[in-house]
Amino acid sequence: MTKPPRFDLPDIRLFIAVAEAGSLSRGAATLPLALSAASARLRQMEERLGLSLFDRHASGVRLTRAGDTLLEHARRIARAASDAQTAMDALVSPERVALSLWANTTANSTILPAALGRYLAEHPYLDMVLVERTSREVIDAVVRGEADIGVIDSDYQPEGLTLLPLGRYRLTVLAAADHPLAAQSACSFRALTEHALVGMPEDSSMQRFVDKMAHLAGLPLHVRARAPSFAAIARLVAGGAGVAVVPESTGQGYRDAMGLVLVNISDDWASRELQLCVQRWETLTPAVRALAGYLAGVD
Structure with missing residues (x-):
């Protein structure tokens, strides 16, 4: 007799x-x-399953023999599920739908792209316009109806909009390998402010948050250079202009590609949260509600 499956699609x-x-x-x-x-x-x-799928070690995980065998089958299952969803979507929503999603720089550099990529692959009738703005501008666009969905920092609690959790990220320090902070596994924000910084433009959500933390702690910031993107910031850091505060997942890419170092920020506030903002839930179109629910992990 065939045993029932011991795992589901998630x-x-x-x-x-x-x-x-x-x-x-x-x-x-x-x-x-x-x-x-x-x-x-x-x-x-x-x-x-009664099997170990991963060998866990300090730098990550590796597939066991059982995990390697399952991966081939898992990919076929995922492709089949995606094909089935595509076929059903074509029956339910044969007309193309265009949505506008506005997000801050941090969201576009961490959680959002991968999640959107999967969703768009599974919904071929959907077209997406992705706009990058500050959290304040994102909120205004959602209020005006110019943006169907917004992604903002959790510091903002706009009235009249529905807020949903998107995910967490952690801020870390990006430093050149020969910088004094590079030898440390972690540092306090107070210790960080003793060094020259490479920051984002003053009106960016990320920079405004860092400035706010410095103001609350009564600490001066020496922002030696400002750049409009994390890629430009990483190049300035690599060149020796200073250190930068970046999302950990973003910094990992530049660490691996450019030989930079990540140093944890020991302050509790370094753990941050992103959230979705939309108009009142009951007023949303099915397409907007479906995407927002998918991103937030709610039905």
Whole structure:
């Protein structure tokens, strides 16, 4: 007698994400899913299967022989599910739909692109315009109806809009390998402000938050240079202009590509949250409600 499946589609998607990322935290972030929830789900999946799927080590995870065997089948299952969804979507929504999503720089550099990419792949009738603005500008665009969905920092609590959690990210310090901070695994914000910084434009959400933390702590900031993108900031850091505060997942890419170093910020506020903002839920079109629900992980 055939045994019933011991995993479901969310298990399969999480397993593939972690296997491809080589890291539980990076794999969970692409879904997005909280690290604790992702870890518990994988453990439960392994217990149901009676097999270890990953060897866990300090720098990430590696597939076991069982995990390597499952990955081939998991990818086929995921493709089949995507094909089925595409076929059903074509029956329900044969007309093309265009949506506008406004997001701040941090969202576009961390959680959002991977999640949107998967959703668009599964919904071929949907077209997307993605606009990058400050959180304040994003809120105004949603209020005006110019943006269907906005992504903003959790510091903002605009009245009259529906707010949904998107995911968490952590701020870290990006430094050149020969910088004095590079030898440390972590530093306080107070210690960070003793060094020259490379920052973003003053009106960016990220820079405004860093400036606010400095003001509340009564600490001076020496922002030696400003750049409009994390890529430009990384190049300035590599050149020795100073250190920068960046999202950890963004910094990992520049660390690997440019030989830079990431240093944890020990202050509690370094753990940050992004949220979606939309018009009142009951007024949303089915397409907007579906995308917002998908990004927020709600039905």
